[in-house]
Amino acid sequence: MQGPALPAESTVHFVLDLALRIGEVQMASGAGASDVTATIIAVAGAYGMPHCEVDVIFTSITVTCQRGVDLPPVTAVRVVRSRGLDYTRLALVERLVRTITRNRVTAHDAHAELDRITNAPHPYPRWFATLAYAGMAAAVAVLIGGDALVAVSAALITALIDRVGRLLNRRALPFFFQQAVGGALATGCAVAIVGSGVLPSSITPTTMVAAAITVLLSGLSFVSLVQDAITGYNVTAAGRIVEVSLMTAGLIAGVVLALNIGVKLGLPSVPAVQLSSSLLRLPLQTAAGAAAAACFALASYATPRSVVVAGIAGGVGAAGFSALVLAGIGQTTASAVAATVIGFAGGVISRRLAIPPLVIAVCGMVPLLPGLTIYRALFELAVERRYTGLSTLMVATSVALALAAGVVLGEYLAQPVRHGLGRLERRLSGPRLAGPLRPTRRRLE
Template sequence: MESTREVRPVVWRNRSARTRELSRWERLESPAGGVQGPALPSESTVHFVLDLALRIGEVQMSSGAGASDATATIIAVANSYGMPHCEVDVIFTSITVACHRGVDLPPVTSLRVVRSRSLDYTRLALVEQLVRDITRGRISSRDAHTELDRITSAPHPYPRWLATAAYAGMAAAISVLIGGGVVVALFAAIITALVDRIGRLLNKRALPFFFQQMVGGALATGSAIAIVASGVLPATVRPTLMVAAALTVLLSGLSFVSTVQDAITGYNVTAAGRTVEVSLMTAGLIAGVVMALNIAVQLGLPSVPLADPLPPSLPRLPLQTLSGGAAAACFALASYATPRAVIVAGVAGAAGAIGYGVLGLLGVGVVASSAVAATVIGFSGGVLSRRLRIPPLVIAVAGMVPLLPGLTVYRALFELAVERSYAGLSTLMIATSIALALAAGVVLGEYLAQPVRYGLGRLERRLSGPRLSGPLRPTKRRLE
């Protein structure tokens, strides 16, 4: 019969980062004094906890969180339930976790495939609250599993028609932001609502997202061409802004922020996968717009002429601020964010819009202005969101949406498809630079917010860079 063993903490002499983490955990000592390994739970509990951690990571990845966020969350959940030696591998479409159990036992490995990717920020917020309860020792693994089942199986908090109305409101606000009036805002809202409803029908039939983006781009451009051909618009109205607003809404669903975040934090495989996805979705949008423009040229229909954005103006700055805040709030609402998150997203969008407008008045270029405005959004989101218990990802993505280069994208495609000018390539590169500047600025703002934010734990610094989702505090030990 095995003798009784005494549980004692081990005193480590080498105070490296990893040994400081391990020194918080108790070790089992044999009668001879040799260390045998960590006091891990039973094998069935290990499998159960790994499944729980993987499902939480899947929710984060499907909501657009970065690989570093999912990795930190999975490690925190596993540590909280008595498994300090876990390695996590995230490769965009799958998550693998291996729990090491010493040299005498084989590691327990579990894998989960991330299949669906949809925006439901209320679900993400509830999962983050569950992670906080887990890391603070407030809930057992069984109860956490039950709560996660309830969160993931619950319907969206708002009806689908409200999300469509929010997208329409977002298009109207963006059209005003870039210089449109009431008539342009009304038609932009109608076109966007039509695109959203048809896209939903195509999604129900499992049409690949590339073709959904293609149909959306063709519908947005074709609808504007039809409105121009009908002659119902006054001569002073600029129909280009309708297309630009609709394209901005279609661009808003792409994961620019998480792509740049993964690249910056060293998750290059995941960043490459996200880059391919974003590029393919953008290519579908470009194909749809170009197809509609070419059809209009072949049929002899009047195309939607180019229109320059209004120059920066101090009297328009309050209207731009309100429009940017309304567009960000509408996007958060369309993504099923909580009411508190919708309000904070609106504030972040207004801050980004006023920052962009002020820099424009000072003569700063569009790329630099976009980067600075996005940094302000990321910083404000990083400081406020944790205090208000809102995922920073919600504030970051929603706040930068009004600044997406929908008008620049349309200008590039018009120059390529209608004017047959190679100048469209350089314009398209400018649009790409703006999108990258926005995403990089948001990540930089979150990084700058780290010293300011209350309760920053060593976990975030150890995982190399800014975090837009998941826990920040060190975890507590909890054996099940």
């Protein structure tokens, strides 16, 4: 007995190219290997190619279409050459995938639409992203205990770091050195501002540096790293571990270099003391977490709807984390619980709002990244010369992994709930007659 006939060989090549390009956009945006694999298989199956094998590693995607025992398989490879956050592009691609899997668009029309999506400019100008990063740093500074002057200083430092990083990126400087320059600028500028006497003597560089470090950490794919490791994509997870470790090492090197130079020059170097939380600051911390998440979504070119939802997720995460810390729960456990709530909520509402779950998860956990803990660890190592900095650095690592693991766990817990809601919605809506698809105007929102 023979199975369904496959399309012509030229069509097979065309569909594989379409599926690979969709997978490339997802990988470049930080999606997990399991999500990329499922998307490619779904796109290929929608166009009559149900027997495909997909191999995703950190830098390339390979797809093989099996054509039975009489014909050789067709294999196509796509290399992921560049990575960058553009959540509007990711949302449009995922909407295109839903249209493809519902058999509402031909392969040629889908290919043309994908060309328009990938070649479209960012929805916001680059300077707007710089302002968004600055706003994120200001919000994080308030979240961890800074006042208005500290928030403004953190915003100015972060804007400078982003513009310098943009210039270095144009020069094709490796990201390790870009992170090192960013860490050195964050620490050096904060120490110089405090040492200049412009700000009151009671203000320390701790909060400013921690806010800038949080912004520099926000671009690292912690969620995808943990997701790939949990789902069995070990090669891809290993590649992400190397990338995250190398970029974090560059950040550490820059901060330590600036701290040592500051000590040699006699500039003020105040220990990074963990700021205490209070019940009175909980509403302010909630608002700051929401602002930080929304600003990161804007800096990542998210749609307006995604920005609002990301802000709500960030506020909920910051409120939950702060409340758990006030209740006496440790930082790592509180981070894991808050991230699980964010991942669960994002997994449940993302499909209803047509927002990629990755956007809600990543933006929601960004305000909780351990920038202050990392700075405290580096200060203990570089200035105080105490080995306790190693244990503090391990705490920061455990917090980052707890955040990522919590988000992944929340998304997995949301899957049965999402499927149940989908079945209930179909049951309540009843059967509907298929009609012609109405043309829609393409929008970047």
